[in-house]
Amino acid sequence: MHSRRFTNSTSAYGATRALAFIAAALFTQALTGCDNAHGDDANSAAPGAGDSEQTVLQNATNLIGEGRETFRHDTFGSEEFWGDSLLLHQAILGTGLGGVGEGVNPETALALGLKVDSEALGADLRAAILAGQVDMKLPETTVELLRRDAVVGLRGFFDAQNDLRSIGIQCALCHSTVDDSFQPGMGVRRDGWPNRDLDIGAIVASAPTLAPVASLLGVTEEKVRTVLRSWGPGKFDAELLLDGQAFRPDGKTAATLIPPALGMLGVNMHTYTGWGSMTYWNAFVANIEMHGKGTFHDPRLDDPAQFPVAAAAKLGHIETDEDRITSKLAALQFYQLALPIPTPPPTTFDTSAADRGEQLFNGVAGCATCHVPPLYTEPGWNMHTPQEIGIDDFQASRSPDGRYRTTPLRGLFIRSRGGYYHDGRFRGLIDVVNHYDAHFVLGLATDQKNDLVEFLRSL
């Protein structure tokens, strides 16, 4: 039973010494707190490395350490935009021109879906919080969390007086959560998990000025705030700055759900609409969405009909004197590929129903023709027209190929909040199954639909 599934990525490849070695190395790093991120040249062998396997393993370990550092901690110079330009740090302090005048205390920050890295808090602050000695209603406490680099995905920059002077963002902001082991919203980092609690729109809308975004889009700041506030938790619109389309034809937000940044090994096209490979998208996001300082090339964005904003601003031809992104792309990709896919707790699905569901998935329901196990996406070009999957073309038409990418399905349980499909249009897995049942005229019985759902829960 369950022979089809990897129980987790470590055991899936358990037979290979390579990953066992890497896991051991990471474990040692975790224990020693040495993250190997600085100093080592990821692409060079350790001196006297001996046989080539040793060299390869050392290289892999270095890349993972370096990539993790980038994923968790690198702002790519984005503080020039979020802090220096939008003054987002002033919204935290409550000293801003507009936005939230009262500041962002830790309770508000957690309510906005921001997560706190409990390990970074330090033993003293953890003890003080547990003893009730820390005022979680004080914006200054948020600043102290930033001083300790404990707010996942945000990095504060401090002046000589140790006052907050700017703020930058990291990949971990949207693609990490914590395990809540210390308190709700506070715990050990879970890299690659989508933060479906994060109301990034509300956070950005609180910036004292949005003039740079408004002028790029050619609309008023108030309009930008309205759009940002329409996103809601777990959603972000990565295409807004390309085409300026904020709402779908039905009036709902054009934002999409934040996907995981793990479970990507063996997967060809990335993003819901297949913009490109993982490293393509990492470069896209770091430059265009995070507003880091780097180099980016994509002449597809020159099409003024499809991407009026990007074409006018030449977003497909970004150059800078000080590239802080390109040199990080290799290790960043390697780290994301190495992230294990979490397995659902066995109590969360019915094993025998899941086994029956698997037969249907691979058989009469036809799911496996696109979601090919064990990748659960097509090996090869994993793209489909809107008609093929029976949905509208709005989001697909905002991408170069006009198609939707077959979503890899393993670890579905870590994205159960916010619904399914790119925009969360299907509330539960049963709604997804009902959609396919109707679209492909499968004629599934109620029991069969439930079995399919249990199988999806088990992935």
Ligand code: HEC
């Ligand atoms: C503000 C939130 C946010 C930040 C910050 C962010 N992402 Fe994303 N990421 C998203 C959203 C939303 C999508 C889906 C975009 C789409 O399909 O149009 C996405 C898609 C992806 C994908 C494709 C996933 C898939 O299913 O194919 C990868 C990989 C990824 N991001 C990695 C990164 C990396 C690496 C960084 C840092 C350089 C980063 N992201 C920063 C929100 C974010």
Ligand code: HEC
């Ligand atoms: C023709 C190819 C194709 C077939 C057949 C197919 N899917 Fe999909 N599936 C897709 C595509 C493409 C998406 C992405 C849709 C989107 O995000 O808008 C998707 C998305 C999903 C999702 C949502 C994942 C998420 O994270 O939001 C689930 C669940 C799913 N499919 C399950 C199934 C099941 C169960 C079947 C069989 C009944 C099936 N699929 C048949 C192509 C297919």
